[in-house]
Amino acid sequence: MNYDHILIRYGELALKGKNQKFFIRTLRSNVQQALSDYKGLSIKGQRDHMYILLNGEDPYPIIERCKDIFGIQSFSMAMKVNNDEESIKDGTLEAIKKEEGQTFKVTCKRPNKEFPKSSQEMNRLLGGHILRNTEGWEVDVHQPDAAIRVEIRHDATYITSGRTEGKGGLPVGSTGKSLLMMSGGIDSPVAGYLTMKRGVKLEAIHFHSPPFTSERAKQKVEDLAQTLTKFGGDVTVHYVPFTELQQKIFKNVPEYYGMTVMRRVMMRVSEQLAKQHNILSLATGESLGQVASQTMESMNAINEVTNYPIIRPLVAMDKNEIINIAKEIDTYDISIRPYEDCCTIFVPKQPKTRPKREKILELEASVDFTQEINEAVDQVETVVYKNNANQKQDSFDDLL
């Protein structure tokens, strides 16, 4: 008998109450989408665990891909046997034969309390069965070379060994949508990733100001969005033409307040777009104190224009922590490509780190951005990036 299943354990999901079914359904459909090119698989979601029936597919690339899906606590290779002592004994023996080493332990769990023997009794029984029927194996309950887990559940018993940790979190799509303000730098994609971790379906907004910003800055955003799809399926990006607004701001507002006002205008555009798409929150990569626009005073002054909740997953993180995550999720190398984006162009030599609200209101009173904001929102170009890691439809394919 071979490992023919991958057993997926839920994290927090298992604690959910009446809406648990919805969470599990969402996870199942995310898993299904990520593995859509494996035709032979069947995926079953149950109350306390999910399993992928392999039907002969190689499990390792499948586990690799599932590692990126939020809502999964851990995986194990599993074989499914009947809920009777003999079958469990046979299965456990098969499992140890696939292992290498000298020491082992058997850990039995019995969510199905109707099973006549207790977990402790089963541990001894199965351990003894292995010792009698193999050579060279000894028991070590502290640091075994091979740890065999036996989970006696209601539908069947699952025998597993090894355990790969998943990313945890909640299944993407289970907690709503958020609009991520994405410049192309290091922080915003990490913020997007962490927002997705809490089950949020991501849409992003990017401001581009040709010819002040390069087409290649936009390309960065495309690549970042594409990279993020592996964590949560489709990512929609709204590209906002920002040239006119940006020019108007810097013509009418003193240089040192330009950045603050620009951020306020971006917030207003974002909120308006969110409203249009029934998105209930904004998300940003702001980290307290990192740059001039992220001081307490700036946040206060910028935040004033919206009463939408703003998700700031990085607010308490150090730059190094952010960079580490960026490297881990493969966005770092894209983010550091050296092109001007909406945040780096028109940076005043001395931006206000402590802007005053009153002063801003005074400045903005003499210039009205409403019309340009409406126009910008009307001219948004929307692109949906699909998780096609598994489809590889690329114009370069015939070259490579």
Place this chain on the structure above:
Amino acid sequence: MIYLDNSATTKPYDEVVDTFQKVATTYFANPSSIHALGGEVEALLTKSKEQIASLLEIKPHEVIYTSGGTESNNLAIKGTAHGYQNRGNHLITSKVEHPSVLETFRYLETQGYSVTYLSVDESGHISLEELKESITDQTILVSLMHVNNEIGTIQPIEQVADLLADYPKTVFHVDHVQGFGKLSLPYHHPHLDLVTISGHKIHGLKGSGCLIKKDHIHLTPLQHGGGQEHGVRPGTENIASAVSFAKAMRIAKENEKSYQKLEPLRETLVDDLSKYDNVKINSPRNGASHILNFSVQNFKPEVLIHALKEEGVIVSTKSACSSKDNEVSHVLEACGLSDVSASSAIRVSLTTEQTIEEVQSFLQAFQNVMNKYEKIMGS
């Protein structure tokens, strides 16, 4: 014509040449340019590295494109020697390396480094014990070839990498030129730091290749310039060469399975050649299936090669890179062969697509040549 000199070079695949031509004419922009055309080229370059990375289970930025085996070996060895000279000045290699490795070490000896050249046994294998004994607290580099280009000996690369786990100051470089596409390595091994791969040995184009350089390794570049290839190998990227090389690697990797079909071919060669009293097989029994080295006593190898050419078969003497000088093979000498055998060696080297019919034709041609000239040559 039957071409059995694939360890010298291979015929490029048509697909590889097509790719080269298409990329050279379509994606000619400079990937460092900020316009969109440059962006497209950069994306292609990135994609090609991603493909190599997924073949080898490494990271895309660990692929450094070079002009081929010699450059990769030079970059790896000199780059490590100079980059880590504050750690020590002792280097280790073996006596049977390719000239692009050996000569680099000889050069470094003139620059104040001390080099240990590991000896090999009669089958061409280094000894792990000798390696271990040679390592000092000054040792910054061990450089070994995977498959020997003259006789096909397979060095125990994985064991060496495991061994070097105990020596975190020592960088490990592997010249994988004759191994890639035939015998795989555990590329993701944490102590396999630098790996040389050449394009033209795997049906790619001359002037293409790469050095795999793991994240944690910092090399002093051989040349300085505009920071391309993470500053390790600056110079405007030869995009057509890079992409065609990535393609050759993919095809070679796909063909790796057919490598095991060469085993019976090699056996046929060994069995048949062993019938001749004056033929001595120099390759080790457990060597790589695609390289067979043998000596024909009292038969000048040049004469044999020209005679075989007339029969329509191409083979070579030792390695093409050192076959012009008339000395004995340093590899065979290191294996302890007599001068006579070491200077009369012939190498037959196969590609994964070779057929048994081709091997039989070679054997027939060999027999014809022997019949015709043995009386004149043999004494």
